[in-house]
Amino acid sequence: MSYVYLDNAATTPLCAEAIAAMAPYMDVEGEHFGNANSLYTIGRNAFAELESARETVTRALHASRPDEIVFTSGATESDNAALVGLSLAQMEKRRLKGKLNPGRIVVSRLEHHAVLHVEPMLKALGFAVDFVGNDETGLVTPADLEAVLCEDTVLVSIMMANNEVGIVEPVAELAQVAHKAGALFHTDATQAAGKVPIDLKGMGVDAASFSAHKINGPKGVGVLYLKAGTPFMPYLVGGGQERGMRSGTQNVMGAAGAAAAFKRAAENVGVYQTRVAQLRDYAYERLCKLPGVSRMVEASAENPDGYLPNIVCVSVRGWESESLILRMDLAGYCVSGGSACSSNSLDPSHVLAAMGVDRKRALGMLRLSLSLETTQEDIDGAVEALGTIISK
Structure with a gap:
């Protein structure tokens, strides 16, 4: 049937561009299987291919530089890592200033569970979690956000576009309000990619989450955008890959497919x-x-x-x-x-x-x-x- x-x-189904980009990595007699962190030729080639993918994603999302792009296993990991990693880094900054209170995090009630279900973990770490209001259409206004911010707010996370009703939030304006209060701003932009223009520089966000499989790329590959200079404590530690921001041997094949999908999405x-x-x-x-x-x-x-x-x-x-x-x-x-x-x-x-x-x-x-x-x-x-x- x-x-x-x-x-x-x-x-979404894999697009032809992603399939073509990943095909060389499935050739059992090819030389694309190397670990991107190895020093010999095959490893260096894999590293070059990984960085090429990173540059492609940078252009597609209008980030400032490739080292702002961190490859992850998907939007769920990116969301989790952003909320925990940014919050812990902010807590450390506050500790150095003599503030024992870890701080407060603000999220909307419309978020994906990859954001909402981080709340117990944040509370266990000592953070308080506040919720910003929205109207009957799902719109969160700058005034709504301003009403819940305080001097202890360290992070705000509001999705760019909702997966159920399709509301697109005024992220650039919301980020300005958060920054004025001294807080960082993260957005889950998973559903927005390819559907509305993404200009990470213009939006002024500190972090953003994406997933390749929502834009005709492979499953199990995501992107965490971290604006240069944004304080962040790694969520996954170990080998120090991805400039220490996300340890674990990189999925070069997945990154290549994701990059092709992000490029196609931006063009369409x-x-x-x-x-x-x-x-x-x-x-x-x-x-x-x-x-x-x-x-x-x-x-x-x-x-x-x-x-x-x-x-x-x-x-x-x-x-x-x-x-x-x-x-x-x-x-x-x-x-x-x-x-x-x-x-x-x-x-x-x-x-x-x-x-x-x-x-x-x-x-x-x-x-x-x-x-x-x-x-x-x-x-x-x-x-x-x-x-x-x-x-x-």
Whole structure:
């Protein structure tokens, strides 16, 4: 059975560019298997290839220099490392100044669990964790952030774009507010890469997290951007790889594939903002004509265009996400929902709860996430399939 894949916010298929970049490393008779930290020729070649990948990612993300790019195992590690590593470094700076209080960390309630679930660890280390408010669309404003900052705030982490409802936060403005209060600023930009322009220099953030598999690169490869001079205590220690920022023998093949994917994503961001955004709007128009289907979040007057071009998030009255996902699967369409399906939880999405969405409405969330390969025919077919399901 063939499937129409409409869950690109979860993962994406490998693009041809990433496959081509990784192919030499799968040649059993080739010379691309070397450890990038070895001194002999094969090792030096691997190191050169790793640094070439780093330079490509630097250009794609508009970082200032290649040594600001740290390769990781994915966005989860990047998020964990950023929150713990930046916080510990800030705590040490405060200790040297005679401040025994480790400090406070501010995050939003809309964050991915890779950020939210770091809270117990931070608290165990002595930090306090505060939550910044948001409006009913998920927007966090500079005023919202300013309201929770204090002289003890050492780090703020607010995602650039939300994976469920597609809200894009004003990261550059939020970073300015954090810096004015003397805090560092990290953003989880995993969902934003390739969908909206990424200019790390212009955004003014101190750290940012990315994942290759969200932009048609390989799974198990991520990027942690650390602005030059940003205090950071390594999360993984050992051999001192990645300039001591992330120990462990580097995945050169994965880095090569990731770099190709980041380059492709940066080159195609304009297409996402035009053609894919048009498909998104078309999908909303078609879906919301079905009985009981409504857009989960209406555009905010303060932020009318601040949504990812590929996220379609609706509520289906009288249905639960799990049932819809399974029935759509039987019809040949891969989509996702807001409930914690993997844990058999009947609780609604934490994102929707933070936005004040009614529990019953949140339980009926259905998300379609589009790609460059998505067609209008794919949308039409998905709408027809959903219409058939909810009419029974």
